[in-house]
Amino acid sequence: MKKLFYFILTACVLMNISCEKDFLDVQAPSSVDDNFVFGTPEEATKVLAGMYDIWHDLDKNLYYDVVSVGSDSEHHPEPYSAQARHIPMGLFPVPYDINDGNALNTWNEGYEIINRANIMMRALESNPEYQKAVTSGTANAWTQLYGEALCHRATNYKLLIMYFGDVPYFDYPITSTAQTDTLGFTVRDKVYDGEIAALKKAAPLMYRLGGNLTAERFSGNYADYLTGRLAFDAAGYQLRRTDFDYGNITFDQWGQENSTWKAKYVRNTNWQSYMQTAKEYFLKVVNNPGSAYLIETDTRGAKFDNPFQLNFQKLLDLEVSPESLFEAGYTRTQNSDWPYSWGRPSGGAGSNDHPNKCYGQGRINPYYIFGDFDPADKRRDVTACFTGNTGKAGEILMSFARGNREKGGLASNKFDESRMNDPYIPRQRQSGVNWQQVRLGEVMLDLAYAAAATGDEATAKTYFKKVRARAFSAANQATKVTAYVDGMSGQTLLNGIEQELKLETGGEGKRRWDTILFGTFPKHIQEMRNNMRAMIAGLETNGYYTFPNGVQISSFVFTKNLKIKDVDPGLDLLTYQTPAGLTESDSKYPVLVPGWRGTNNGWADYLATLSPALQKNHIAIKGMFRYIDPASAEGLALLADGYVKAPWGSNLVANKVEYTDDFFLGYPDGSFAAGVPPRYIMPLSYSTLSTSNGNLTQGYGHASE
Structure with missing residues (x-):
């Protein structure tokens, strides 16, 4: 979006050699002089720049294939048989190519960032100015850089667990293959605990949003959010292997074990302790947000009254939204997928059209838009587009015929190149629109859920109402906000917050993982299919x-x-x-x-x-x-x-x-009633398995070659 500081700096200096035959495929330093690299904050920033740059590519891979299209509110536009990516999206109804490029890239690039972060953190720990700041408890440029590196590491561990389950864990630099010769899986609970503990120490020594620090970099606000979100994830239901030793950790189980692919759908019995941590750190975000704030008023003038839409318009205007805690920053001429893959579709050409081609990967379930939203909810028409762009500066009615561009059903209306002040037409996928990855609206609803789950319904309702209020006019506040929320308690309140998250974040790729964690993923698959049939x-x-x-x-x-x-x-x-x-x-x-x-x-x-x-x-x-x-x-x-x-x-x-049976083909009718766990975990690649010295084994019923 903007010409960010890290795009105009030199490439990351820690790119000298790769660890040969290393199943982590991390990159290690050779003759780099760490004292020179980190002699000044400006030099250290160059290394950090490389991590952000990799991140722009990394999280799009499986987000594109699975996350943004695999929920009861979001789906893919093309027929099931059209693309292999529908196999993991649909919970693996048939065997899947374990060497899928997007999964392998996610694994490799995730560990590449993790190791770079460890190298940087180790070097900073020996820096006298960093040590002085830690001793005095005062933030400075060095502690901010350390915190940003840690946020990269923790964010990538969070991502790897979401896709692969239990993964190798290390919080030290790897510079030779000898260090990974015996490195196997780490129980994911220990990964969560390790990163939460590290973030708790680092976050107070990071800068809050404001001044020169925008949401295009990790801040103390983001670190607090990440601490809470890791705890939130740790508290949730996830798929676990039954052929793996979790030590003395015990679980609450949903449904039955699957003896064929040896897995169960469970949550840690200590989940409430994690939820308490999540609540504590989400409160830190909302109570000390720096310059960030929830957009509750539309400031565009008399013709406008939709603060929810204003958040997305800021992105289309190439501005950092004040609601953002973190946006992946893009510049024009840099390849990105916003709005190309998650915006309003266009039938334009690849370049010099009005607007250029927009494929529209993430589509919106029609029952969700027509049936879940209150007709008075201002978010509905912002969430789904009913017309696309012709590519000749005109509208075209969307079609539920399977396909792409204007075909494939309703698409996301949160990103529309037509709504940009200055649309970029030289080439597709180069609009300059940032990817808003975390915003206060969703954080407040996560806080509401964590508070309700730990018995603090007063806090839960406060933030539930705060987010919902901006979706309705003043005339509807008493009935559709206050009375609506106050009428809920216990499990009904938790269900209501989960539904509000669905309404708030449609088309943003949040729903699939949320429902997995809530333990409601199987139920919603069956409900969605039944609703679509009706x-x-x-x-x-x-x-x-x-x-x-x-x-x-x-x-x-x-x-x-x-x-x-x-x-x-x-x-x-x-x-x-x-x-x-x-x-x-x-x-x-x-x-x-x-x-x-x-x-x-x-x-x-x-x-x-x-x-x-x-x-x-x-x-x-x-x-x-x-x-x-x-x-x-x-x-x-x-x-x-x-x-x-x-x-x-x-x-x-x-x-x-296509709109019923083929949605989640790997979880057919009867699976929910029978308590079958949902198989969402991605397989490890052959190259990862074959170079791990036998320390990593394939799980969840996936092939090993």
């Missing part, structure tokens, strides 16, 4: 389906292409949001509902070069949330007015197997 059956039988919240989805919607200025000369979809109380009788309703769509104003000159038909670049939509019978007086009037019946839910019917 919706599709209604569409097939009646031409529409009515959700419990009163919203309807129809087989067809009515659409008409038009010029937005013909509706209202003052109307501008980029600087005008759907006003509260807008009724269907208003002439602006068809172009403002669903909201947060349109095309960029800066492309007016380009539009003028197109044919008159293409200059009608916006779509008026009627019947998106309410069934309109085509044979009724209303339907006939719309057809007479130039509207056409556009396929909508009918494409769900035509692809019903």
